[in-house]
Amino acid sequence: MSLTETGEVLRLVNRPGNRPSHEGAAAQVDRALWLCLQAGFRRIVLRGDTDFSQTEHLDRWHRLPGVRFLFGYDARSNLVQTAEELPASSWQPLRRPPRYDVKTQPRQRPEAVKDRIVRDRGFEVLKLQSEEVAEFDYRPTACANTYRMVVIRKHISREKGEQVLFPEVRYFFYLTNDRDLTPAEVVFEANDRCNQENLLAQLHGGTHALTAPVDALTSNGAWMVMTALAWTLKAWWALMLPESPGRWHQQHREEKTRVLRMEFKTFVNAFVTIPCQVVQTGRRLALRLLGWNPHLITFFRLATRLRR
Numbered sequence: 065m066s067l068t069e070t071g072e073v074l075r076l077v078n079r080p081g082n083r084p085s086h087e088g089a090a091a092q093v094d095r096a097l098w099l100c101l102q103a104g105f106r107r108i109v110l111r112g113d114t115d116f117s118q119t120e121h122l123d124r125w126h127r128l129p130g131v132r133f134l135f136g137y138d139a140r141s142n143l144v145q146t147a148e149e150l151p152a153s154s155w156q157p158l159r160r161p162p163r164y165d166v167k168t169q170p171r172q173r174p175e176a177v178k179d180r181i182v183r184d185r186g187f188e189v190l191k192l193q194s195e196e197v198a199e200f201d202y203r204p205t206a207c208a209n210t211y212r213m214v215v216i217r218k219h220i221s222r223e224k225g226e227q228v229l230f231p232e233v234r235y236f237f238y239l240t241n242d243r244d245l246t247p248a249e250v251v252f253e254a255n256d257r258c259n260q261e262n263l264l265a266q267l268h269g270g271t272h273a274l275t276a277p278v279d280a281l282t283s284n285g286a287w288m289v290m291t292a293l294a295w296t297l298k299a300w301w302a303l304m305l306p307e308s309p310g311r312w313h314q315q316h317r318e319e320k321t322r323v324l325r326m327e328f329k330t331f332v333n334a335f336v337t338i339p340c341q342v343v344q345t346g347r348r349l350a351l352r353l354l355g356w357n358p359h360l361i362t363f364f365r366l367a368t369r370l371r372r
């Protein structure tokens with residue numbers, strides 16, 4: 065479990081590989097909630113995929129002030145039937161925003177070689193044609209409260225070579241207690257949780273927290289917690305960067321965000337493995353940096369902050 069804005073690891077538990085991912089997750093959510101409430105957070109959003117929509121705990125989380133949840137939900141037959149019975153006026157087109165804004169000119173895309181090979185060899189492919197979103201109230205069996213169910217209807221074309229075999233419709237469901245967001249905003253909020261995969265990649269290849277180098281489950285769990293602290297310290301390092309008021313405020317804010325999102329290996333090379341010469345002359349200790357990189361300005365700004 066991690067904090068979305070900074071990527072800090074809140075809970076990390078090592079378990080045998082044959083256990084389901086959601087087992088014991090509710091207890092860890094409770095401990096993470098208590099930690100965030102003690103830290104003074106006024107609003108907390110819980111997000112997770114379909115395995116973490118544990119309905120027997122939703123009412124308890126819903127009663128906590130300022131706590132919202134947004135979980136994926138399995139496309140069960142009763143939910144699919146309810147979605148199919150919704151009137152046509154309930155569905156609205158889902159228009160996803162672009163991934164990024166082009167600041168100069170759109171570049172020319174290369175030829176779609178893979179798509180041409182797939183068509184030439186007659187492989188079967190699925191192509192998304194359009195998306196629609198709707199909502200309805202739903203009360204899970206284990207809950208006493210009624211929550212909001214947001215559903216996406218995806219129109220998919222199943223093709224083989226140059227032939228269109230038949231259209232296909234798939235449904236994706238999201239359960240939430242947030243009544244303020246629009247259905248489209250609920251979908252985008254739920255999709256943003258996928259950044260967790262990038263965090264797992266950093267813990268595995270950056271800090272090597274998931275390598276399990278010891279021969280016991282408890283020892284490997286301790287290794288995971290200790291090495292994951294390096295990633296959390298990187299986040300704290302970025303959050304401590306000062307933001308000067310005035311003309312440099314926006315630039316310093318962007319600099320803080322850049323360091324916060326920096327990969328761990330890049331962070332180590334930019335701010336940790338800097339060659340330094342220690343010179344002691346008289347009553348003064350001088351540290352001379354022997355290498356240069358474009359991040360040294362940020363390094364000196366934080367060094368000044370720490371000295372104060």
